[in-house]
Amino acid sequence: MDRTAARDFFRDITPLAPMAMGGNLPYRRLCRQYGAVRTCSEMVLAHKLVKGGERPLIRHHPDETDFGVQLAGKRPEVMAEAALIAVESGARFIDLNFGCPIDVVVRRGSGAALLKRPAKLAEVVAAVRAAVAVPLSVKLRLGYAEKKLNVVDLARRVEDAGADAAAIHGRTRNQRYSRSARWDLIDETQRAVGMPILGNGDLLTVWDLQKRREETCVRSFLVARGALKKPWIFEEFATGQPIYPDVPARWAIMRRYFELACEHFGDDEKGLGRVQRFFLWHLKFWHRYHPWTKAEHTAQWPDSLMQSRNPSRTGDGDAALLASSDEADHELIWRRVLDTDYPTD
Numbered sequence: 603m604d605r606t607a608a609r610d611f612f613r614d615i616t617p618l619a620p621m622a623m624g625g626n627l628p629y630r631r632l633c634r635q636y637g638a639v640r641t642c643s644e645m646v647l648a649h650k651l652v653k654g655g656e657r658p659l660i661r662h663h664p665d666e667t668d669f670g671v672q673l674a675g676k677r678p679e680v681m682a683e684a685a686l687i688a689v690e691s692g693a694r695f696i697d698l699n700f701g702c703p704i705d706v707v708v709r710r711g712s713g714a715a716l717l718k719r720p721a722k723l724a725e726v727v728a729a730v731r732a733a734v735a736v737p738l739s740v741k742l743r744l745g746y747a748e749k750k751l752n753v754v755d756l757a758r759r760v761e762d763a764g765a766d767a768a769a770i771h772g773r774t775r776n777q778r779y780s781r782s783a784r785w786d787l788i789d790e791t792q793r794a795v796g797m798p799i800l801g802n803g804d805l806l807t808v809w810d811l812q813k814r815r816e817e818t819c820v821r822s823f824l825v826a827r828g829a830l831k832k833p834w835i836f837e838e839f840a841t842g843q844p845i846y847p848d849v850p851a852r853w854a855i856m857r858r859y860f861e862l863a864c865e866h867f868g869d870d871e872k873g874l875g876r877v878q879r880f881f882l883w884h885l886k887f888w889h890r891y892h893p894w895t896k897a898e899h900t901a902q903w904p905d906s907l908m909q910s911r912n913p914s915r916t917g918d919g920d921a922a923l924l925a926s927s928d929e930a931d932h933e934l935i936w937r938r939v940l941d942t943d944y945p946t947d
């Protein structure tokens with residue numbers, strides 16, 4: 603693919619962000635159903651992939667027509683070999699993870715650790731660029747720590763090294779999720795480079811997306827936690843209208859995930875065990891859904907609603923059950939989803 607076409611591949615899109623656990627294949631299909639055309643694997647460790655591990659993570663479903671694989675690692679030749687394996691298994695694009703903040707990855711010198719080593723980071727990009735012809739993106743943060751916000755420099759270097767796009771999570775490694783994402787710096791980076799920047803951080807509603815469109819020149823956006831809370835967020839973004847599914851509709855969405863997960867993991871005892879593990883994990887995000895109005899939501903700007911708590915729900919009805927953070931309630935929801943005869947509307 604020529605470079606112009608590869609850049610265009612990343613223009614004006616709103617993909618599902620790469621997410622460990624959250625970006626499992628059945629959840630990606632659920633998001634796909636709501637309009638997430640572009641999907642990405644969970645983070646894949648390149649050194650394990652080249653040794654024959656991580657294979658389940660690079661699988662995708664035929665529904666996922668625009669599926670990419672995200673790789674993490676620091677050795678250029680290993681990353682290049684891993685990228686080839688991913689492309690041979692059907693990845694339409696490769697994303698390189700230079701944002702992962704977790705200690706085990708950073709201690710190995712991979713993920714966000716490379717934000718402190720721009721030349722090395724560019725070397726990794728160049729090696730992968732030379733190995734594969736598919737579109738290539740990288741995932742960056744503003745910098746490693748607040749005292750050195752070097753994202754503009756990093757973006758220029760990865761562009762020179764042959765990347766076609768960069769997703770920027772508007773926080774540093776050390777901040778984790780402690781502050782709202784800084785979209786001014788994401789915007790500044792887009793102004794400094796020719797390749798598309800995918801803005802990332804705290805897009806939870808149509809109003810967040812509209813605000814970022816109005817206030818920045820960024821035109822592509824990556825959604826992570828918003829999609830874990832609301833898989834239908836992609837439909838909201840496509841139509842520009844909020845969607846407030848009622849309780850029966852939310853049961854139906856959970857049942858749909860259950861079906862997709864059974865299809866993927868199997869519905870024998872072993873498969874169901876895995877389905878349950880993922881289902882209960884997703885409930886930790888699903889229960890946080892709250893039907894914010896525009897006035898309620900925008901009143902909380904500039905702080906991220908991810909940091910604030912939803913109003914507590916009381917009562918015995920299903921609305922309260924679905925909003926509960928209690929693990930016993932999550933078990934109850936799981937059992938009701940398992941029991942196809944249980945009326946949920």
Ligand SMILES: Cc1cc2nc3c(=O)[nH]c(=O)nc-3n(C[C@H](O)[C@H](O)[C@H](O)COP(=O)(O)O)c2cc1C
Binds near residue numbers: 620623771805
């Ligand atoms: C559960 C979870 C897992 C994540 N795993 C990855 C990952 O594997 N690779 C990656 O680049 N980012 C990962 N992220 C970060 C997101 O892709 C995204 O950059 C970040 O959550 C900010 O976007 P948001 O405000 O839309 O959530 C993860 C985030 C979450 C919540």
